[in-house]
Amino acid sequence: MSVHSNITNPIITGKKSPLTTLHSNFKVLLIYPTMYRVTGLPVGMASLSAALKDKGFDVRIFDTAFYKEKEQDRYTAQEDERAETMTKPIEDKEDIWKDRPNDMLTDLKILMNEFKPSLVGVSILENTKKMALKMTTMVKENFPDVHVVAGGIFPTLTPELFLKEPSISYVCVGEGEISFPDLCEKLREKKDPTNTRGFWMRDENGKIHKNPPAMLPDINKIPFPDFAAFDKSLLLKPMQGKIYKTLVIEASRGCVHKCTYCENSLLGDFYSNAGAGRYYRRMDMKKIIEQIYHQVDKHDCNYIHFSSEYFLALSKADFDMFIEEYSKIKIPFYFQTRFETVKGDRMQKLKEVGMHWLGVSLEHGNEDFRKKHLKRGYTNASVANSIKILKEEGIGATVSNMMGFPYENRELVFDTINLCKDLYRIHNGIQFNIFMFTPYRSCSLYQTCVDQGLLPKDAADDIDYGYAFDENTILKFPEEYKKMLAGLYRTFNLYVKLPDEDLPKIQIAEKDDEEGRAMLKELRKKISWEEDPNPTPPTV
Incomplete structure (x- = not known):
């Protein structure tokens, strides 16, 4: 769908950055760990990708939304049960959402070999930490010359925790639109990065360098988020x-x-x-x-x-x-x-x-x-x-x-x-x-x-x-x-x-035993889904 406005954007011109040729030999792979079939475009990483591309760096993104890792099975089952009473059943989801045929680490390793990144960045939350470290460990073991940056809210507030990880070389503290391109520039030029604002890091001798966060960017002056780098399934x-x-x-x-x-x-x-x-x-x-x-x-x-x-x-x-x-x-x-x-x-x-x-x-x-x-x-x-x-x-x-x-x-x-x-x-x-x-x-x-x-x-x-x-x-x-x-x-x-007359049955359904589970299944059938008050938009 294409729309047009009289308002023009002075930042986005459609032209490539003049630094593209200069920096194209420095490649950044950004990893977006998310739970199984949790979709939606992440603005933070998209904005970081835009900032890196604006400075001429080559960027790829790897996401995990359609890899059903074994350890997620119990959460998938719980979400299916939750959906029966909290959200409307999703129509045709199996026809629209397509899982990846390979496992997560296999595809990441293939991308690493094909793209040959100079630096890897991974965004980490508390509930994606194990998944993220699983990937960074694979990178460290198979591509030991490629350094890894951990970023996101969790590392920002606990940088010392992530510098304990052998697979992580740098921790981005704060938002990265200013500091991340700065780090990439220093690494590309083989300059000392230890005083880069916005990063904590270990040097070659194991010494920890703790720099303050970079200044927060003015969101009216940075490039718009780059969604083109993401898999369209998101x-x-x-x-x-x-x-x-x-x-x-x-x-x-x-x-x-x-x-x-x-x-x-x-x-x-x-x-x-x-x-x-x-x-x-x-x-x-x-x-x-x-x-x-x-x-x-x-x-x-x-x-x-x-x-x-x-x-x-x-x-x-x-x-x-x-x-x-x-x-x-x-x-x-x-x-x-x-x-x-x-x-x-x-x-x-x-x-x-x-x-x-x-x-x-x-x-x-x-x-x-x-x-x-x-x-x-x-x-x-x-x-x-x-x-x-x-x-x-x-x-x-x-x-x-x-x-x-x-x-x-x-x-x-x-x-x-x-x-x-x-x-x-x-x-x-x-x-x-x-x-x-x-x-x-x-x-x-x-x-x-x-x-x-x-x-x-x-x-x-x-x-x-x-x-x-x-x-x-x-x-x-x-x-x-x-x-x-x-x-x-x-x-x-x-x-x-449900009406008050069902309260005794709901109390039975609270119990996680044979009687309770049977009652829960029976009562869930009574949940009705009202039509949207607003007209339903056309779907995919």
């Missing part, structure tokens, strides 16, 4: 039971809030303390519109996801510009926002220009708990009012929740269930996600868990962080409490959506 993202060719448009980076379960709670302080700039940056609306046209002209898509922690925190002038310009595009779109930004007049206008769905995070149903322990201050009344607005405007949304926090108990979990039940009664076009709280080291609640003895103090790097949809908490709660949490996780949407 565009195939599910939304409300259908798979769309989804482009991601970056609208902002970072967050001004301090939610304790989120990495933003530490990253803002990290950059501020290092003198690296303000973590939260918003792209100018004119630049957002330029980016849409740039990406849509390059890629065939029928859906857009706006990447922003709260997309609707816009001035009236910016909002009006978006509505005016997007009315010429009208590709269905989705975004994440906060309940405080859901206003009736804006929802109506957004729907008119193509908004199909939105995501909002409730996280917990108890106001006091939410404010004290999660640092989220809105009221349940304001949440209900936002849902009423969505009902009035005929707009669907996914409401995300968590359970398994420290300081929580069964009664508090039911505060979340009961609030979601009330919201569902207001608007049955709302869907509800539930996630087990995971204390990633990049969130401030991690230290709370350590202090309470819910995590080991000295072996945090050995924690199996599992998978985003794992029903089992990794916290060291009593075994009976952990079983209770798993039961509530499996039955969360049954409690939310």
Whole structure:
């Protein structure tokens, strides 16, 4: 699909960088580890690829989305079960999503031999660490002259952890659009890289060099993310039971809030303390519109996801510009926002220009708990009012929740269930996600868990962080409490959506025994999926 605008982009001209010939002999392979069939274009790595190409470096990307590694089998089974009550079944997914015929390491080794990279970079999260190190170890063993850079939120906040890994030579601390090309230039020129800002590293003598993070880039002045380097299968993202060719448009980076379960709670302080700039940056609306046209002209898509922690925190002038310009595009779109930004007049206008769905995070149903322990201050009344607005405007949304926090108990979990039940009664076009709280080291609640003895103090790097949809908490709660949490996780949407007369049966379904599993299977058949309040866009 091609669209055109009167707005032009002064940065993207379509011409090759004059440095292309100069640097083309220095090749960078970027590895994007993601769990099985977790699709979606990663803006961070795409932006890094664009920054490297802008400086003339040759870039390839290897992703893991369609490799079903053996260790992921239990997570795949759990996600299939989860999908029966939390998300609409995905239509024709086996015909659209095609798994790779080889295993992950075989294909990576083939690419290494064919591309012959000068440097390998890998983005790492807590729950992809084992997979990532599996690949970096293979690179080290088979291509010992090729150095590996570890980057991402996890290495940024724990660089010392990754420098212990024999397969990793450099750790990128902070965002890499400025520092990564700088490192590549020094390595290409065979210059000493040990003082490169934005990197921790070991030198040839084993000495550790710790440099401060590079200044955070102005997202209005860097090249738009480079999605051309990614496998086209990553565009195939599910939304409300259908798979769309989804482009991601970056609208902002970072967050001004301090939610304790989120990495933003530490990253803002990290950059501020290092003198690296303000973590939260918003792209100018004119630049957002330029980016849409740039990406849509390059890629065939029928859906857009706006990447922003709260997309609707816009001035009236910016909002009006978006509505005016997007009315010429009208590709269905989705975004994440906060309940405080859901206003009736804006929802109506957004729907008119193509908004199909939105995501909002409730996280917990108890106001006091939410404010004290999660640092989220809105009221349940304001949440209900936002849902009423969505009902009035005929707009669907996914409401995300968590359970398994420290300081929580069964009664508090039911505060979340009961609030979601009330919201569902207001608007049955709302869907509800539930996630087990995971204390990633990049969130401030991690230290709370350590202090309470819910995590080991000295072996945090050995924690199996599992998978985003794992029903089992990794916290060291009593075994009976952990079983209770798993039961509530499996039955969360049954409690939310089924009538009160089914409560005794749902309580049976909480149990992980023969009777409980049979009842769970029976009750899941009673979950009905309402038609999208908005017209369903055409799919792949």
